Amino acid sequence: MTARPAIGAAARIVVKVGSSSLTSLDGGLDPVRLDALVDALAARRAGGAQVVLVSSGAIAAGLAPLGLAKRTRDLATQQAAASVGQLQLAHAYSASFARHGLTIGQILLTADDVIRRAHYRNAQRTLIRLLSLGVLPVVNENDTVATDEIRVGDNDRLAALVAHLVGAQALVLLSDVDGLYDGDPRQPGTVLVPDVDDVAALDLDVARPGVSGLGTGGMATKIEAASMAAGAGIPVLLAAAEDAASALDTSPAGPKVGTAFRAEGQRLSARRFWLRHAADVRGRLDLDEGAVHAVLRRRRSLLAAGVHGVAGEFVAGDVVDLVAPHGQVVARGVVAFDATELPNLIGRRTRDLPPEYRRELVHADDLVPLRGL
Template sequence: MATEQELRNHIATAKRVVVKIGTSSLVDDDFSVSQDRIDRIVDALQDRMAAGSDVIVVSSGAIAAGMAPLGLTTRPRDLATKQAAAAVGQVHLAQSWGRSFARYGRTTGQVLLTQADAGRRERARNAQRTIDKLRQFGAVPIVNENDTVATSEMRFGDNDRLSAIVSTLVWADALYLLSDVDGLYDRNPVDPAARKITQVRSGKDLEGTSIGGGGALGTGGMAAKVSAARLATRGGVPVLLASSDNISRALTSADCGTVFHTRPSSSLSAWKFWVLYAADAEGVLHLDAGAVDAVTSGGTSLLAVGITGVDGEFHAGDIVEILGPGGETVGRGEVAYGAAELADMIGKQTSELPEHQHRPVIRADYLSNYATRL
């Protein structure tokens, strides 16, 4: 594993970076979009791009940006009002980003995503191709969750998680999580005894920390940021968590904030990362204890004999959730049989099945388990 300084040097010079900007960094106290704040952010992004990096922006703030134009003084709680505010706010945000980048002769393109887009492989690939094509044209992709259509069940939950998914989707070399905090602390930073954590190598570095929730405007507090950072590193993308007030420093030397290391020995391929953390599961397989041990040990395919139950109406090629005997989540995989066919195979040895059903239910290559997830 790299040293802290080596990782900071890598992030500072990474070729392709995703930069997530939190809501509080983009709007004024009255919730209106702050052009001055966006201009300052874009100045720093432009410097990084001029130095040779490709930049994909994940922008929060759509709901907050729509509040003032609609006469709202507090963040809405019901889904319909949130979606109405987002519909207005996305326009204002897109215009502000466009005006700011236009000062440097750069075009922006808005990419709005929902969990459903990431959850379907072909739609995820389409989003990936769109972002790549924008980059090829020299345009700056501005990604945001499509709050105008996403339901509470089909949301990423916050743009921190969205940025982690996007960073793996575009094979980013680094992810920046920028908001109103200057790094990770072991407790609320207003506490005089709070200690700043400058690097996170594994979960052990987080033991004993007390991480709070979101603020008045955003949905993702420190807990969400840490979760997103560790999610990105699981996909092989290192992370710098820092304050947007230090954006120039973060993008040039990366000598601020908290860095999160990847773990090469446990990093997932892009496909397995997608299966575990983005894909929609169409059904559930219940396993006995022996099958759980087999699939979590690595390199073992799932056979029908270890399956005790099947839920859902899925088809061959769908992604299914895998549960242990106590209902605990074990992993996910691409199933080789539909639910109806598999129901007649449950608990049978391969030798008891007809020849056309001798394939594993889930091949080892198409199975991801949570044994070392985060």
Template sequence: MNREAITNAKRVVIKIGSSSLTGSAGSELDPHAVQKIVDLAFSLKKRGAEVVVVSSGAIAAGLSPLGLKVRPKDLATQQAAASVGQGLLIAQYSEKFKAHGVISSQVLLTTEDVVRRSHYANAQQTLTKLLSLGVVPVINENDTVGTQEIRFGDNDRLAALVALLIHADLLVLVSDIDALYDAPPSQAGAQPIRYVANMSDIESITLGGAGSAGVGSGGMVTKVEAARIATSAGIPMLLTSLHESGHAVDGEEVGTFFEAHTSKANSRLLWLAHASTPRGRLILDDGAVTAILERGVSLLPAGVTAVEGDFISGDTVELASKAGKVIARGLVAFDSEEIPQMLGRSTKELAASLGAEYERELVHRDDLVLL
């Protein structure tokens, strides 16, 4: 197996999960674990790579100071723990990177922050500038104010999307499990899979749940999904444990290496497909469905028969057939309350009756991704 893509990578995203960053009980931050991930990042920088760290652990780090023994289930307490823990987490990173003579920075993101075109460009520009200055950005989801991100989000997916955002050469997921296995690792006879050439090769594997300490939101399912996102954009992924991470990034036969696709999908459209939360739905007639699926055109008001949901211009909406099958996702150009008067009408007719600003697409083809 050729792992030159690992050792040749010049821009690397490293993600570490909550269960790897906290003590065995999962209720406090482990400074030795933070030190290991900082040392890993520094080793990559010494060989000339730019590094971004996507770090879980804010909620977990806030548990012990608040006297909590387990990860809370209610959103308000999760947010409170994240608020306390995020400062502790970034302080550890700053101190340990400084000892190596490296400046680190804190970047808090929600996936919705960067799905819109202007926000996406701003996040990309900021991270690119930080890397050019030699800084190691430490990224986490903004769990203090996030809502759906805490309940359904995970930093495995966020790491994959950050890798797309900065056009990384390699994504490294550091977990408390050292590799992908052909069965749950606790099961007798389970064997590690060292190389995945195509995601379809592992469709039959039974994947495990959250980390062993019970403080994370992910699991092997989210790691495989992260691999699917990254590899489809031409970015290989390495799954390894904290203990073996140094050997893994040196190209040794440890962990699991996911080969990248040779043809790269558009990174912003992958963001749209995987990161955005649909706020509504547009129901299309048969002609519009065919045109979008077969000709890759924009969606015009004439091809829409109904609108569902409450959204504003720039939000993500689903495009569905009359039977309810979702065929695409896109960024809508009008508010939901504006659209009913536009349904089934041509853009020229709309411009004549409502004004020139209505002579445009509901969803431009550049802001549309097929599902």
């Protein structure tokens, strides 16, 4: 099934909406825009689909009540605005969805909830249980406590993580742009790209921020999110928030708006997706060419003999990057030894090691390739 019919037929779908699509230029929530979005989501829900909403807007929603004219760079003020805005946003969503007899549940995630494996699994269980109870989860990063050093990042990326976390069959990214263009859409002659079969092959001048100044992401973050999701088997649609009803169309041909990204490859297990996109990397192992071939081509475990260098401070169970001789990170995995143990092990054949160390440095089940040969 191609991207558009798959998106239209998805039984579980994640929808992300940006700040600029929910707020007015003075920073307050726009009830007309919010109700229009909710109507579109409720219609998809009434059609039998399970829906998860990843919503920006907490900081923007808090600006007007605090008397702030625009988004500030001051972290403490941003967090204060988020504290006020999260309540306003949740109340607005709750009241709007109640018009359709739907109950929402708010999920505020921090970086730890996607970086640390145990937290990741807990967030996954909570979201799946909410869906099974008929609740529509509304997800946002917890901006009241997040700092630049511990942020998940833009909510486009968070939406891609959530889509895989809940096993969604489609991801829809709604913003103030109506799709991907082959250049700056403000310039004459640029055209909308309706379908993308290979995200990695894109070579477009698209890193342009939103026009409102209220959001944090640009087209580059949306393409990154689309790449994350599509590369893990989830088709993606990028469309304008004002076209939400059309973007969530369930006709056999699927939505006719925006840019659709075809799902590439097989869906990764939750563990491998976490390793590839969400894990907190603590160090690196430098591999020789033979080890790179074994890991990427033969999908074998990494042995001590194929490693010639170690960097970082990590312990057994941490995630490390596996680096080829030319310096490129080619894989990522869970290491079985502390960094302090490895200098005496690397470069040696397994049979030459003490009996207690005769095991893989990174087992194949705990390893995900990032690049092919």
